[in-house]
Amino acid sequence: MVSESRVDPNVNSRPVAQATRMAGLIRIGLSRGYLLAPATRLLSAASLDLTGVPPVDRSLVVRRGDFEYVVARSSDVASLTELGALELAVVGSDILAERAPTVSELLDLGIGKCRLVVAGPAGTQLRAAGLRVATPYPRTAARYFEDIGLAVEILALSGSSEVAPSIGVADVIVDLVETGATLRANGLVVLREIAACTARLIAPCRDRAHLDAPLIDALIERLAVMRPVVVSVAATSRVSDETLVRV
Numbered sequence: 001m002v003s004e005s006r007v008d009p010n011v012n013s014r015p016v017a018q019a020t021r022m023a024g025l026i027r028i029g030l031s032r033g034y035l036l037a038p039a040t041r042l043l044s045a046a047s048l049d050l051t052g053v054p055p056v057d058r059s060l061v062v063r064r065g066d067f068e069y070v071v072a073r074s075s076d077v078a079s080l081t082e083l084g085a086l087e088l089a090v091v092g093s094d095i096l097a098e099r100a101p102t103v104s105e106l107l108d109l110g111i112g113k114c115r116l117v118v119a120g121p122a123g124t125q126l127r128a129a130g131l132r133v134a135t136p137y138p139r140t141a142a143r144y145f146e147d148i149g150l151a152v153e154i155l156a157l158s159g160s161s162e163v164a165p166s167i168g169v170a171d172v173i174v175d176l177v178e179t180g181a182t183l184r185a186n187g188l189v190v191l192r193e194i195a196a197c198t199a200r201l202i203a204p205c206r207d208r209a210h211l212d213a214p215l216i217d218a219l220i221e222r223l224a225v226m227r228p229v230v231v232s233v234a235a236t237s238r239v240s241d242e243t244l245v246r247v
């Protein structure tokens, strides 16, 4: 069973109302969760002012000079970029593979390295047909199990799939593993690896004539330059990253 939401197929062809946009303002989408801290570090290293990101109150938008940061669920960041509501955004390659949004992928940022895996209680055999798989990645999971020739039932959840086996609603999960802390805390182990993932810089597939294109191009160039520096610092501080509070 793959849950498909009913989406108006024409929704992405409608232009975003320009009235909601301030001339020259560059909106950058940031994915909530494990990607937020490394994305914030990379953008700061590229000389952007991200003071107040993430917001401590319930607001989801922070304005800093010519830039506005929108913090949202990664699947929504991809959709908002596709709609043209964000000029740039940072999302995981996991979301791009799952949602296949019509966007331009500008850079592999190298940050947010993690794995999309099948996980379950130790000793779980991926042989019996009819296993139930809980996952926020129903399409990717369905593709994977089809490829290995195993008929499964997919239970689409928007997050927290790790709880599903222990409360008896699924046998295994398909989800991201970064440090492994969430799996361990829920008594699960990696059974198979599906894909290695990293954060990508994306942009809408439309011209940016109404914007300060040189400013955006300069930012993309700075991100490309700073990316290896931030990636290597992150690699040496993985343990302390595990203790970061996630939003």
Ligand code: PRP
Binding pocket: 032, 033, 034, 035, 159, 160, 162, 175, 176, 177, 178, 179, 180, 181, 182, 183, 246
């Ligand atoms: C991601 C992912 C896992 C967790 C894995 O969730 O969905 O739940 O990180 O990280 P770990 O291996 O370091 O424990 P995220 O923090 O993005 O929140 P979400 O589940 O609400 O999307």
